[in-house]
Amino acid sequence: MSSTRPDLKFIDTSSEANFFKKASKTLGEDKDPAINKVFKICDSQKDYFIAMNSFCDLVCQLIYKTTSIMKTRSDSQRYVTVSMKNFQNLMKMLLNLGFKIEIYDFDWKLNTSCTIGTVHLLEEKYGLGSEDQLVQTGNSSLRSDEVNVVVMALKIENGSNDNVNIGTFNIGCSFIDYTSDILGYTQFDEVIFFNNLETVLVQLGVKELIVPDNLLQVIKNDNFVKIIEKCNCLLTPITKNAFNFNEYESQSLKECILEENKDTLLALNNHKYSELILSTFQALLQYMKLENNSTNQYKKYYLMEYGLNQYMKIDQATTNSLNMFPEDNIDEIFGNESSSIVSSLYQLLNKNITIQGSRLLKTWLKQPLLDQSKVQERLDIVEFFVDNVEVKNSLRANLFSKLNDLFKIFKKLARYNNAEISLAQIDPVMDDILKIYNYVNVMPEILNVLNESISDENEDEETSASSGKDLIFSKFVKPMTQLMNPLNNLIELINSTIDIPHFNETNQVSFLMLDEDSELKTLQDKIDTLKVQISNIHASVGKTLNVELDKKLKLETQHQVYGYCLRLSRNEGKILRNYSKKEFIELSTLKAGIYFTTPELQQISGNIAKLEMQFKENQVIIITEILKVVTTYYTPLMKLQHLMGELDLLNTFAVVSTDQPPIPYTKPLLSSNLETKILKARHPLLEMNEQNRVIPNDVYFNSSSKCKILTGPNMGGKSTYLRTIATCQLLTQIGCFIPADAFSEVNLVDGIFSRIGSGDCQYLGLSTFMVEMLQISSILKTASENSLVLVDELGRGTSTYDGFAIASGILTKLKSIGCECIFATHxxxxxxxxxxIENLKMLAHSKKEKDAKQNEITLLYKVGKGKSGESFGINVLEYVGFSPKIINIAKRKLQELEDEESQEYNTEGGKKFSKEEVVTILQKWKQDLSGKELTREIAEKLMQDVSENL
Structure with missing residues (x-):
């Protein structure tokens, strides 16, 4: 971090000892804060903070990226100081990671406590999120993300079965997306595995879940907590009384929503589970303290019902395995190369110009569409921008870059709480108001570019191009025009009140006063008259001293100490010695020159200062009124920003599809016959990092071949193939082109479920094998015949025979579900x-040299039909540079096992069968017994036939 790290100082040794004694008592045992998700830090009240012990370790990891700056005392207590700038970035990181923040004063008494749901407590006190800041990521500077506030309140009632341990639950939820101004609700049935809840948390990106404090006693199992922790969500229990439905208190919801959503509120009141849902709203609004929020006078929320099956289902395991979002430890993984590594789909796609476009991308990645018509609309708009390069580039280079973030601007303006602002706040308030003014003023330019691009000059246009133009008009031009009607009134108000050119030129507020008798007009005239006199004095002094104006004799108009004064270069300054102090008064001599004034200029400067103070005091009243008017336009302005974010994102999809990759992406065709045929598909992240060294592969699914087994050697590309399939599916359903050849067809699925890669969940006490079983259990309960399921290396965490048996049973179940499925296995x-079940294999070329005990293998990374007979695990040892001694031991042991398995021997006239022979015999028995009842006589006959054949 660029910010200087301050020193921790004390008055004397006694106060130092007392500080660390109280710290030890308050912080207690040295526990890992990443486990209990509580972070404690001390505010020195001197613009820096102190983090100690395990919290110090976390600060070093997230902010400083080193432990070398940590200081350790003789009693083993560790500490590090944090500047205000680093503190703000640290708080954003921790809140987005789901931490609860506790800030103590210098006596280690709790001062402020907040979670992501009550982040406004930090924003008001420490300016969190008030300014755009740069956060260092590897070698690149990126604008830091704001704290994404999505908070949900949840209440559970027993379902139809009285025994809740084996029955179902009725779950009512309400949530607030503070950035998007959405209040939403949903209700769904749930079983003890809470798969539906996981889907809701992932799709909405919930960061904090509020529940009654007796919830865990009602549920009586730990699956609920495991799901919450799996989704990196902070669980906040509050008193159960907050969830007791109160008809009077539920009226507060009505005051928070837009007038146009009254019908939605009526539908909620008539909902079958209205009391359950309204009780969660009651707890949510109370916890968020919306009624006390400074924005409640103008900020209203959209009330919407969220459907569980509204978007594609994606579980947390799939989110991780597809690398949808950046890893927290990306710098640790790639080191100095982290800035050049494209490590996530979000990083690949986030070439947005506007912050709203980046926000929207996060939402779209978590909420891929199921509606084919809506997917087609997005694809057609992206195609429009791909075909209209000038329009695409003009919007990005000349217009989107002028759009500030209205959400952050209104967050800053909300601090004034519609009260009269102070003199010191005039300039920042006016700056923010004019940013809003400039934002709206860009809209006519954007409309002009869009209107020109969809004009009917070319009558021979293709149908797809015509469709894109129609969508540009209906999705953007028409709603933008409708929103500009009320916003034009705002522009007229500012144009008729504020001298915009004057402010842009001088950064000083000047009002256009139509009333000649107004006090502001009188004060402005007096100030202007005095400024003319100052100009005359400047010219007169130049003539007296015989020096050239502006080049050698400059007029200083905003000196911090002297106000209006004159400045000569040091070489010319000796001229002043020829005049008395009554004529010219020297003020100071600096490197820039000699500052001086005259008695008349000094008096006028003082008079102007007094008049300007009176002028500003009068300005306060007017600017406060302007601010009140501006905030009434909050809703149409935020609608406009959402439109611009969507336009920016779809434009960015065109850039990502054509300008960025080494091979352009193509527009997928949406399948009408439930078949998928992706031609020469490539993994986009691998392609960006490996450039042209990616081997493309085809993907086929149809009604007769939906379930497939994929075998092949280690490091042969099985996992990459699975991720490629899922990524192309995901990109299609968010409306982006895919890394594949033209005319690829994609069948829309209702969910992507994957079990790719493995690892322990130590913080949950789960082994690799247990994680696998939990993930696959969730998939089997959630997947439908319209889902895409990708399973990799299932069953490798236990013994060979157990793993094979489990994999076989799960494969049979997946086939019976009828979903699109690829099962990669050794x-x-x-x-x-x-x-x-169709067999696929990763192709590899192998040959055996003379006297060699092991085949040499060349991996082709190409998918073909058939099955692979070997995994070539020992070849991987040679590839990664294992010791030849270890490799030789492995080869000898492998040969012994193969010889033992293939050895035939007689025991009382019997024989040991290979696995292949057993399978062949069992398949023949199954065919012979088709439609028959197995009896002892038939069994003996089958055994006799086997003996005779041998």
């Missing part, structure tokens, strides 16, 4: 268990 015997 259990090659699975390929023989069901002839109806």
């Amino acid at each position: 259990f090659h015997e699975l390929s023989d268990t069901d002839p109806e």
